[in-house]
Amino acid sequence: DTGYFTYDPGFMSTAATKSAVTFIDGDQGVLLYRGYPIEQLAKHSNFLEVAYLLINGELPGAGEFEKFEHDVTHHTMMRESLKNFFQGFHYDAHPMAMCMAAVGSLAAFYHDSLDINDPAQRKLAAIRLIAKMPTIAAAAYRYSIGWPIRYPRNNLEYCSRFLHMMFEVPSEPLQMNPVAAKALDLLFILHADHEQNASTSTVRLVGSTGANPYACVAAGIAALWGPAHGGANEAVLKMLAEIGDAKNVGKAVERAKDKNSGFRLMGFGHRVYKNFDPRATIIREMCHKVLGELGVKDPLLDVAMELEQAALKDPYFVERKLYPNVDFYSGIIYKALGIPTEMFTVMFAIARTAGWVAHWLEQHETPDAKIGRPRQIYTGAPTRDYVPADKR
Numbered sequence: 001d002t003g004y005f006t007y008d009p010g011f012m013s014t015a016a017t018k019s020a021v022t023f024i025d026g027d028q029g030v031l032l033y034r035g036y037p038i039e040q041l042a043k044h045s046n047f048l049e050v051a052y053l054l055i056n057g058e059l060p061g062a063g064e065f066e067k068f069e070h071d072v073t074h075h076t077m078m079r080e081s082l083k084n085f086f087q088g089f090h091y092d093a094h095p096m097a098m099c100m101a102a103v104g105s106l107a108a109f110y111h112d113s114l115d116i117n118d119p120a121q122r123k124l125a126a127i128r129l130i131a132k133m134p135t136i137a138a139a140a141y142r143y144s145i146g147w148p149i150r151y152p153r154n155n156l157e158y159c160s161r162f163l164h165m166m167f168e169v170p171s172e173p174l175q176m177n178p179v180a181a182k183a184l185d186l187l188f189i190l191h192a193d194h195e196q197n198a199s200t201s202t203v204r205l206v207g208s209t210g211a212n213p214y215a216c217v218a219a220g221i222a223a224l225w226g227p228a229h230g231g232a233n234e235a236v237l238k239m240l241a242e243i244g245d246a247k248n249v250g251k252a253v254e255r256a257k258d259k260n261s262g263f264r265l266m267g268f269g270h271r272v273y274k275n276f277d278p279r280a281t282i283i284r285e286m287c288h289k290v291l292g293e294l295g296v297k298d299p300l301l302d303v304a305m306e307l308e309q310a311a312l313k314d315p316y317f318v319e320r321k322l323y324p325n326v327d328f329y330s331g332i333i334y335k336a337l338g339i340p341t342e343m344f345t346v347m348f349a350i351a352r353t354a355g356w357v358a359h360w361l362e363q364h365e366t367p368d369a370k371i372g373r374p375r376q377i378y379t380g381a382p383t384r385d386y387v388p389a390d391k392r
C-alpha cells in the first residue's frame, strides 16, 4: 500500500510464460530439453542435434539431421560487406559488443525479405542465426588480434569449423584437435537453453512485438553480457586469477560473506537452482578429463576446487543454497582450449542462440502469445498540482 491506492496482489501477479522447450526443477537439480535429461544429451548427442531438438521438439529421424546440418552448413558465410563492419570498431572493442552489433546488423540484410508470418521463413531465419553466430564470433576475435577474418570451411563439422575460423594461422595449415572440438560441442550442449533466463526472456519480450529475429537475438546478447548472467564465466576466471592461490581461498570466502565488500563468488548461486546446477556437475568432471587429454595443467583449477570445497562447507553458502553454477568451471575449459577470457561470454552466446531461436519460433507458433507488457507496483508521488517556477 503506497498511500496512493492498495494493490490487489492477485491483480499484480504476472502470469508465468508457457513454454514446452525446457524444464528445470531447481530443488531437484533437474534440466530437461524437450523432455530429455541434460545428462543423457551430454553423453549421447551433439550440439547441432540438440539445436534441432530444441527448435523442432523431437530428435531428428533418418535423414532429418543430415538435412538440418546441410542447411546450417550452407548458411555459415556472412555477407562480404559485413567484414567491413568490424573495421569500424577500435581493435580492442569487447567481442560481445561487436557480436551484438553485427548480429543486429543482419536485420539490415534480411529484414525486408523476411515474411515473419511464413513458418518456412521463420525456420530459415533460425537456421541462419545458428549458422552465422560462430562466423561472426570468430570474426570479432580475429579483428581484435589484427588477423585476417577466415571464411567458414564447409567440410568441417560445426565446432571444428568454429575453431578453424578462430585459430587458423594464414601461413600454416591448422592442426585440428578433435579433443578440443568434442569438448566445445559438449559445452555448447550444456549452454544451449535454460528456460526463461534473463536473455531468453529478453528475446521473447522483443519477439512479442513482432520484431525480426536478428534484432531479438541482438537484444539477447546484450542481456547475456551482464556479469550476473552470461558474463559470469569471464568474471569467474578474473576472480580465480585474483585469488591466485588455494591458500587465499579462505579470505575470498570471508570477503564474499561480507555484504559491504561488494564481492560475490562469481559462478556461485542461481535464481532457480537451490541445489547443484546439473550442468556444473558435468562440466566439473569434464574439466579434469579435457585438461588431462590436452596435457594442460592449470593452477586455477586447483584454486577453483579449493574454493568450491570451502564454500560448500561454509554455513553462509549452505544456508542460502549457493552452489556452483554452469559458469564456475566452464571458463577453465575454454582457457585450456585457447579461448581468450574476453571471448568466454561470446561462447555462451553461440550456444544459447539455439535456445533463443527455439523460444522465438515457439512464441510465433503459440496463437495466444501476447505482446510482453509487464505491469509494475507504482511507488512514486501521488497526484499533485503543477507549481509555477516562481513558487518552487
Ligand code: SDX
Binding pocket: 193, 194, 196, 197, 198, 227, 228, 229, 230, 232, 256, 257, 263, 264, 265, 266, 267, 268, 269, 270, 271, 272, 320, 322, 325, 326, 327
Ligand atoms: C547464469 O537464469 C538462468 O538460468 C541463468 C543461467 C542460464 O543458463 O541462462 O543459468 C546462466 O546466469 C548463471 C548465474 C551466473 N551468475 C553468477 O554466477 C554471478 C554470481 N551469482 C549471483 O550474483 C547470484 O547468485 C545470482 C544473480 C546468480 C542469483 O541471485 P539470487 O537468486 O537473486 O540470489 P540473491 O541475490 O537473492 O541472493 C540470495 C542470498 C543473498 O544474501 P542475503 O541477502 O540472503 O543475506 O545469497 C547471497 C546474496 O547476497 N548470494 C551470494 C551469491 N549469490 C547470492 N553471496 C556470495 N556470492 C554469491 N555468488
